[in-house]
Amino acid sequence: MERTFQVDLRGIVDLFSRHLYASPRVYMRELLQNAVDAITARRALDPDAPATVSIEPPELTGDGTLRVHDSGIGLSEPEVHELLATIGRSSKRDELGLARHEFLGQFGIGLLSCFLVADEVRVTTRSARGGPTVEWTGLADGRYRVAPAARERVEPGTTVTLSPVPGMARWLAGEMVHDLIATYGDALPVPISIAGRRVNSGALPWQNGYPSPAARAGALRAYAERVFGFAPFDVIDLAVPEAGLAGLAFVLPMAANPAAHAGHRVYLRRMLLADGVDKLLPEWAFFVRCVVDTGELRPTASREALYEDDLLAGTREALGAQVRDWLVRLAATDPDRLRRFLAVHHLGVKSLALHDVDMLRVVDRWWPMETDAGPMTLADFRRRHPVVRYTATADEFRVLAPVAAAQHFGLVNGGYAYDIEIMRRLPLLDPAVDVRRLDPTELATRFEPPDPVLEARMRPFLVAAAGILRGLGCDVVPRSFDPPALPALYLTSRAAAQAEEMRSARASADELWSGVLGAVDTTDAAHRPQLILNLRNPVVRRVAEVRDPSLAALGVQALYGQALLAGHHPLSPEDGAMLNRSFLGLLDWATGAAGAR
Known part of the structure; x- marks a missing residue:
């Protein structure tokens, strides 16, 4: 058995008028929309028809109501029953239900927004196609009535009268109405007036005729x-x-x-x-x-x-x-102006460069990246270095940049948003460019090994240092490199970093997964981290010549800990314990030596 839906009209009115719209202020937009659409419809029949919207706020009506008059097409009594009493029905859609382009409103629910501010909406209308003036009165509880108007309109058109809900009268006041018209209807081509004075400009900002480009700007x-x-x-x-x-x-x-x-x-x-x-x-x-x-x-x-x-x-x-x-x-x-723009909005431009070659070219040519030789565009960097090497993090760059600069290595900080992706796209501009992430152990290939005489003299110290750090999975390598102020450098290859992650995972996994991870761990000694001792650093040279084994061990531990901290490497519990022992041991030795003096 087929039945029809039962509709609670009071609930529908409340739903649309109080929950569809974000603010009561939109009621004026919907009234202006209906008025302009009615004028548009009338002018489709009579191009010479008047086009006016006039508003009387409560200060003029004297009875607390707001009245909006338009010279539009108006409605006949059958249209009043069909359109105003049927929620969702609109005269502004064609027979297929599609929106007609010449109208602003399409949904047949705009008038309901008036119930945000009014508990009674009265529509007095006379159709331009002929017929008497009709009055439709809708109430917020969902009831409505239709009757002949007490007074005939001389001209076709419509007047909407709102009686405010208690506490909402301020939304109908003259100053508020003026502000709402300025907000929603200032650019409408139809003159809108309050008390006979036009209050809208009728133009959008780019449509005004300006006497000169400077005046327009x-x-x-x-x-x-x-x-x-x-x-x-x-x-x-x-x-x-x-x-x-x-x-x-x-x-x-x-x-x-x-x-x-x-x-x-x-x-x-x-x-x-x-x-x-x-x-x-x-x-x-x-x-x-x-x-x-x-x-x-x-x-x-x-x-x-x-x-x-x-x-x-x-x-x-x-x-x-x-x-x-x-x-x-x-x-x-205007390259100088572009630089000023990029200084403020480089993130948006770099984001666009990820999928637009022209913008990639702009970034390559004009945006200065952080390099080991200072700020430099990628285009300039490529002219100096055949390979674009980058670090994955800003911390890694801060540690390695001084070393790379001293060796004329060429390094770019890839720790900022989008920079790595941009560098990886550089072959789109130049297929010959070589872009690769820096493996820190590459730097060690630029360092000078010690001469045989010095290496022989340091052998006892190096053997002892290797024994101290062997348990931490780190090798000791003596080299000479710039800058001399850097005593030691902790370098770990990507393979070594992955191995360390594997060991950490095995330590925290259960027996089954620990066995699985152990089976796939193929790390060998060639991929162990290295503590590079800088033989050009005077502190390292003095530590290597210390004859007291326990004091030399504290020096090695301190150099190891300092290199970890300077490189922002994560500290294992064993690393932390060694760093703590070296600090306290050196402090104890220093205070003891001072006391002996």
């Missing part, structure tokens, strides 16, 4: 300061014809949080949709704020966001391409 700067709260670094003109979109992108003069969603001001056929619309641009373009007007992108039912569909996705890609083209032009025409 000054006006747009003032607009950005008023709307977004900043003086823009630059202004980019935007246009996506397939979306009926035109507008501006204002480049932020200060750094922005890449993780924060950028809110853009979006107009729909010159009616403000919302100030905080996100996902209009690609995520990498977080350094711009946009104001756009669109005729084709679809709003959500609440008209406070854009509907995610293929057209919006294509528009997002096109707008991103226009921002990107601005950056490419800036690189070609």
Whole structure:
């Protein structure tokens, strides 16, 4: 047996009017939308029909109500029953239910927003197609009535009268109404007046006729300061014809949080949709704020966001391409200005360079990376070094950069966001470029081994040092290298690091998994970490000549611990214990020697 749904009209009214919209302020947007759409419909029949919207706040009506008059097409009594009493029914859709492009509203629920501020909504209307004036009165509890109007309208059109809910009268007051019109309806092409005085400009910021480029730049700067709260670094003109979109992108003069969603001001056929619309641009373009007007992108039912569909996705890609083209032009025409921009917004540009070759070229040529020879662009670095070697972390770079610089090795800090990915993409610009992560043991190949006489003299010390560190899985290697101020360097290859991770995993695993990990652990002695003792360092030379074995052992332990700490290497419990023993032992020896004196 087939049945129809039972609808609680009071609940539906409450759902749409109180939960669909984020704020009571949208009621004015919906009233203006209905008025402009009615005028658009009338002018489709009569191009010479008047186009006016006039508003009487409670200060003028004298009875606490707000009245909105329009010279639109109006409604006949059958249309009142069909459209105003059926939630979701709209005259602004065609017979297939598709949105008609010339209208702002499409969903047939906009009038319900008035119940955010009013407990009674009265619509007095006369159709331009003929017929008497009809009055529809809707109540917040879901009831409505339709009757002939007590007074006939002279001209076609509609008047909406709102009687405020107790406590909501401030939303209907004249000053508030003026502010809401300035927010939502300032750019509408229809004159909107309060007490006979027009209160909207009827133009979008890029549509005003400016006498000169300088005047335009000054006006747009003032607009950005008023709307977004900043003086823009630059202004980019935007246009996506397939979306009926035109507008501006204002480049932020200060750094922005890449993780924060950028809110853009979006107009729909010159009616403000919302100030905080996100996902209009690609995520990498977080350094711009946009104001756009669109005729084709679809709003959500609440008209406070854009509907995610293929057209919006294509528009997002096109707008991103226009921002990107601005950056490419800036690189070609004003390098100094580009550098100032990159100093603030390099994260967005580097993010874009991960999938755009032109932006990769901009980063390669203009963005200074941190290298062992100071800040340098990758293009300059490649001219000096045949191989682009990089460290995986900033800590590793800080330790190895002075050593690499002294050996003229060439090293780039890959510890910042996107830098490693950018360097790995360099072969797209130059197929001959060699990019590789530094294996720290490569540095040791540049160090000088000791001469045979010195090595023979140091042999007892080196044998003792090797015995001290053997239990920690570390070899001792004497070498001479710059800078002399660095006494020791703890170097571990990637294979050794992986072996250490394997041993840690085995130690914490149960018996079964410990056996499995042991079976795949193929580490040999060739991959053990190395403590490189710098023979050019005077402290190392003096420690090597100490005749007291226990004091020499403390010196070796201290050099080992200092190298671990300087390199920001993780300390095992055994490492920590040795570092503690060396510190206390040297302190005890120093205080004892001082007491003996």
